[in-house]
């Protein structure tokens with residue numbers, strides 16, 4: 502099993518450009534299925550990460566032609582014939598559930614297996630089903646196998662019980678080719694949903710309201726193709742800003758959309774990190790870490806749950822008592838016990854973690870339990886005295902392209918073996 506060996510204690514210095522967002526790229530790759538064009542759909546600023554390769558395999562298994570080179574994807578769905586996603590690929594990546602809406606819209610039928618939970622919680626998909634049924638889909642389950650069918654989806658009014666990102670995206674994609682108008686209330690407002698809207702409209706769809714809690718989708722007969730540049734990854738950006746802060750370094754992050762990180766920058770400022778923010782860049786200049794009385798993860802524009810683990814790593818060295826509440830996922834604190842192996846002082850009670858700042862962390866062998874927990878352990882290892890070994894780094898490769906190369910460029914002593 503591959504692992505990272507990290508020698509801590511070096512303050513990161515330098516500048517980095519951030520690539521396209523995993524959580525924008527995945528639904529947009531799925532949305533390509535809606536196209537009636539015989540020409541390639543071109544997606545630019547694509548990170549070469551594991552989840553992109555899995556989604557590529559899924560599209561190929563359905564008959565699409567997909568080519569990836571120079572951070573650009575060319576997807577051709579002219580010969581798309583399949584509407585059942587292979588079980589092994591479904592299990593490989595939960596985001597394959599994003600294909601339900603577009604496959605149902607294109608073929609009137611879709612077969613998937615329940616994607617299953619992961620280490621951050623059971624992650625049900627009931628809101629996806631409720632919305633698709635409201636659009637007229639008939640959903641039947643035989644064990645883990647799920648078949649949804651609808652001769653033609655009918656536009657309707659949907660109210661989401663929770664602003665689920667995935668459910669919002671699935672329902673937008675299903676509604677694009679439905680008959681008539683669909684309204685989605687209490688929709689997720691993440692920037693990745695705005696990016697999906699822009700992609701779909703560039704192909705000829707009629708989606709409005711992304712970034713607000715009410716979406717309006719006017720069904721159209723068909724959509725064509727487009728070339729689209731994926732927005733920068735705000736979670737990767739936030740991770741690197743925290744890597745600079747935890748090592749007391751200086752980092753200029755370029756090619757980002759600073760407004761996507763408003764809640765993150767505000768909380769890091771509260772934790773004693775100093776910034777310079779410009780049009781398309783953010784610079785960490787100095788950090789004198791101090792505890793944050795309370796941090797609660799929330800749907801956008803609140804503090805993102807995907808940066809909760811990296812922020813917890815940062816706060817282990819912030820003088821005083823910090824408190825983090827994880828309101829989005831049921832079980833997203835498994836990194837706490839791993840951070841404690843580095844001599845952090847974290848106590849978890851249900852959805853709340855209490856962090857007592859310490860002077861120093863000390864290198865140890867730790868295990869990544871999910872993508873962002875892995876990133877948090879790298880950050881802690883960069884700051885810890887001595888050597889840290891992070892195991893199970895396959896999780897990290899799901900969302901960070903060659904993270905060790907980026908960090909080495911900034912002076913970090915990290916090697917993959």
Ligand code: EPZ
Pocket residue numbers: 523524525527596622623624625626627628629630663664665666667668689806807829830831872873900
């Ligand atoms: C997306 O997951 C992201 N993944 C996650 O990023 C991110 O943490 C999450 O949104 C929240 O921002 C992708 O975009 C590929 P949700 P998703 O549906 O869509 C509950 C990462 O590290 N829920 O907004 O699965 C669910 O259990 C990943 O990049 C239901 O109850 O998130 C959770 O508690 C991790 N029923 C909450 O809603 C449903 O039908 C938020 O889930 C759907 C969700």
